[in-house]
Amino acid sequence: MKKKKISKIEKMLEIPEEVYSNTPKIIITGFDQMIIENFKSILEYEEFYIRISTYIGIININGYNLNLETMTNDDLKVTGKIDSFDIERISDE
Amino acid sequence: MFVKILLKYILGYVRISVEGYYIERFINICTNNKIMIWNIKKEKNAKIYLNIGTNDFREIISIAKKVKCKVKIIKKKGLPFLLHRYKKRKIFLGFLLIIVILIGISSNFVWNIEIQTEGNQEFENIYQDLENSGLKTGKLKSAIDTKEIVNKVRLKRDDIAWMGIELKGTNAVVKLVKADKKPEIVDENEYCNIVSEKAGVITKINAQNGTAAVKVGDTVNVGTVLINGWMEGKYTGIRYVHAQGEIEAKVWYTKQTKIPYNITERSDTGNEEVSYGIKFNNFKINLPKGVSKFKIYDTIEEEKKIKLFSDFYLPISVIKITNKEVKEEQKTYNIEEATNLGIQQLEEELDKEIEDKSKIVNKNINTYEKEDGVEVYVTYEVTQQIGTNEKIVY
Numbered sequence: 001m002k003k004k005k006i007s008k009i010e011k012m013l014e015i016p017e018e019v020y021s022n023t024p025k026i027i028i029t030g031f032d033q034m035i036i037e038n039f040k041s042i043l044e045y046e047e048f049y050i051r052i053s054t055y056i057g058i059i060n061i062n063g064y065n066l067n068l069e070t071m072t073n074d075d076l077k078v079t080g081k082i083d084s085f086d087i088e089r090i091s092d093e
Numbered sequence: 094m095f096v097k098i099l100l101k102y103i104l105g106y107v108r109i110s111v112e113g114y115y116i117e118r119f120i121n122i123c124t125n126n127k128i129m130i131w132n133i134k135k136e137k138n139a140k141i142y143l144n145i146g147t148n149d150f151r152e153i154i155s156i157a158k159k160v161k162c163k164v165k166i167i168k169k170k171g172l173p174f175l176l177h178r179y180k181k182r183k184i185f186l187g188f189l190l191i192i193v194i195l196i197g198i199s200s201n202f203v204w205n206i207e208i209q210t211e212g213n214q215e216f217e218n219i220y221q222d223l224e225n226s227g228l229k230t231g232k233l234k235s236a237i238d239t240k241e242i243v244n245k246v247r248l249k250r251d252d253i254a255w256m257g258i259e260l261k262g263t264n265a266v267v268k269l270v271k272a273d274k275k276p277e278i279v280d281e282n283e284y285c286n287i288v289s290e291k292a293g294v295i296t297k298i299n300a301q302n303g304t305a306a307v308k309v310g311d312t313v314n315v316g317t318v319l320i321n322g323w324m325e326g327k328y329t330g331i332r333y334v335h336a337q338g339e340i341e342a343k344v345w346y347t348k349q350t351k352i353p354y355n356i357t358e359r360s361d362t363g364n365e366e367v368s369y370g371i372k373f374n375n376f377k378i379n380l381p382k383g384v385s386k387f388k389i390y391d392t393i394e395e396e397k398k399i400k401l402f403s404d405f406y407l408p409i410s411v412i413k414i415t416n417k418e419v420k421e422e423q424k425t426y427n428i429e430e431a432t433n434l435g436i437q438q439l440e441e442e443l444d445k446e447i448e449d450k451s452k453i454v455n456k457n458i459n460t461y462e463k464e465d466g467v468e469v470y471v472t473y474e475v476t477q478q479i480g481t482n483e484k485i486v487y
Contacts, residue, residue, distance in 0.1 A: 068134075071120070071129065
């Protein structure tokens with residue numbers, strides 16, 4: 001995945017990165033809720049494991065009773081008991 | 094997001110189960126096609142539950158065919174389905190409509206008249222006067238001309254200093270300010286007599302202007318002229334004046350009562366029975382409670398109007414009927430007790446009537462024993478100013 005070039009204007013205007021680029025934003029509220037913006041697709045979905053691919057890598061979520069609440073084409077909300085999550089970078093080099 | 098789901102609720106959504114091997118692919122295709130799905134839950138290895146809007150359902154089926162998944166509708170939710178279900182309940186719907194219409198119509202009427210006064214001023218028969226002037230419960234709000242009613246009531250009554258009517262919802266708030274009753278003032282320049290306003294014996298008379306008509310020790314009645322409004326001069330003849338002067342007289346206040354020896358005294362036992370009734374404007378329905386189990390009781394009715402919001406009164410009121418059991422006891426007094434009781438009662442009454450206690454000169458108590466009770470007379474002797482002005486009418 002090629003990183004988009006950030007124009008100087010956008011940097012000056014301080015527009016949040018997730019708005020103009022495809023970089024994902026992950027928000028965890030408490031330990032039971034997780035919002036992922038700018039996701040690409042779901043690779044795997046089980047009750048205890050969710051694998052989500054984004055434009056810069058893959059996010060793995062472990063837990064149990066995991067639900068996919070409210071899904072739109074760029075937002076995703078995961079609820080359930082989240083145990084851990086890790087990130088797999090897609091290396092450019 | 095919440096707004097979006099609410100919108101979907103209004104448009105209707107379904108909860109479906111999707112069964113198949115490539116479920117992740119199914120979800121991804123949905124998101125790529127910008128179909129909103131929410132509340133996704135995986136149950137077994139190859140089955141998920143999800144919510145979807147009704148308008149996207151056809152698209153979902155074609156996607157499911159593509160990835161070879163089975164789609165099953167589990168629940169239909171949302172307003173369209175709800176309305177569809179109530180379509181069959183025509184009577185229910187009809188009544189709902191009727192109630193809404195009735196409430197709408199009844200909001201155009203005045204159902205409660207509230208009177209607000211400053212302090213504890215009391216107005217006698219104000220409700221009746223208001224009714225006669227055109228403000229009564231059950232009248233169309235648009236037919237009420239507040240200005241006209243205010244004018245009419247103020248013409249009728251002379252004890253109102255200010256009055257305002259405000260229509261709030263179905264509640265008419267009448268605000269009143271009491272006017273002090275003015276004594277009839279006779280102009281200084283006009284000729285007048287001084288007339289007695291109470292019966293009594295004159296103890297002091299001092300005519301500053303005019304001619305005294307009575308002497309000290311004379312008995313006067315109500316309306317007797319005390320100081321005449323004219324003066325007689327040797328040379329000038331009779332000349333009319335504005336009479337002025339001080340007249341003090343002994344006035345007697347007498348109260349009388351009869352205390353029987355045998356008295357049935359009523360007292361509360363503390364037992365209560367409560368029943369309720371409903372009143373529609375003037376039509377009353379008592380919820381049955383049967384005959385009261387008490388032998389002797391007092392009934393107290395309390396009426397409470399039902400209101401929807403703070404000012405939306407409905408023409409329905411709930412009546413709370415409380416029956417209080419009363420015990421009757423026969424009591425016998427001897428002569429002494431009865432007289433004491435009578436004197437006490439009368440003195441209390443008289444004390445209320447006479448404001449200035451220092452003017453009381455003498456107290457006089459007479460008792461007459463009769464067969465069945467004691468008659469008690471209490472007389473207070475009070476020195477008082479008794480003169481008032483009265484215009485001379487030729």
